[in-house]
Amino acid sequence: MNRRNAIKRLGALAAAAAIGSTGLVGASGMITENKGFMKILAINGSSRKHGNTGDMIDVVLSELSELGHTVERIDFAGHTINPCKACFACAGKRNCVFSDDIFREVYERMTEADVIIIGSPTYSADVSSTIKAVIERASVVSDTNPGMFRHKIGAGIVVGRRAGTMNALDTINRFFLNKEMFVAGSTYWNIAYGRLPGEALNDAEGVATMRNLGKNIAWLLSRLA
Numbered sequence: 001m002n003r004r005n006a007i008k009r010l011g012a013l014a015a016a017a018a019i020g021s022t023g024l025v026g027a028s029g030m031i032t033e034n035k036g037f038m039k040i041l042a043i044n045g046s047s048r049k050h051g052n053t054g055d056m057i058d059v060v061l062s063e064l065s066e067l068g069h070t071v072e073r074i075d076f077a078g079h080t081i082n083p084c085k086a087c088f089a090c091a092g093k094r095n096c097v098f099s100d101d102i103f104r105e106v107y108e109r110m111t112e113a114d115v116i117i118i119g120s121p122t123y124s125a126d127v128s129s130t131i132k133a134v135i136e137r138a139s140v141v142s143d144t145n146p147g148m149f150r151h152k153i154g155a156g157i158v159v160g161r162r163a164g165t166m167n168a169l170d171t172i173n174r175f176f177l178n179k180e181m182f183v184a185g186s187t188y189w190n191i192a193y194g195r196l197p198g199e200a201l202n203d204a205e206g207v208a209t210m211r212n213l214g215k216n217i218a219w220l221l222s223r224l225a
Contacts, residue, residue, distance in 0.1 A: 041113035045131035052200035063214025125164030
């Protein structure tokens with residue numbers, strides 16, 4: 001069975017995908033929209049748009065889209081997120097003042113979402129550089145404009161070949177916790193293992209963990225709605 005059919009079998013592509021017309025989504029991600037209850041934003045921090053991290057994100061999103069929630073996935077493959085300049089000019093402006101990359105639009109989508117899912121491969125025992133840049137810049141903007149992520153739901157997803165996955169997951173979770181968000185967990189750490197594209201789908205425990213993560217996010221949404 002090839003990788004695409006395996007994803008379909010898992011139900012990860014159960015909802016029809018509609019490619020957005022805006023620059024960010026059209027170039028780097030997909031939107032699956034339903035007449036749903038809540039907005040779920042998934043950020044794929046992998047340098048590979050169709051890699052293991054994206055596969056695991058799709059497994060989680062399938063559980064949510066089937067319930068009617070609106071899900072959106074942004075892929076960072078092909079994009080560079082510049083590091084924070086620590087100028088604090090964002091104070092009172094509710095977004096970064098620099099528009100030389102896609103961060104401003106990503107941050108706006110984050111503030112609009114009820115659920116933020118951040119997925120990353122494990123590079124050098126931590127998250128990818130693009131995810132790290134987003135976390136650092138989003139932290140400064142939200143610190144200078146308090147409460148922008150308060151009471152949202154956050155979930156981290158990490159894929160690795162072998163070691164360093166816990167460090168990467170901790171980096172994502174600390175961002176959520178420091179922003180007054182509710183962090184969703186699963187039956188095990190939100191981690192799957194694989195190296196080449198498609199290999200994580202063979203990690204049965206990892207896939208089951210992602211499915212259950214989607215169910216737990218849905219449960220939280222039902223309690224917080």
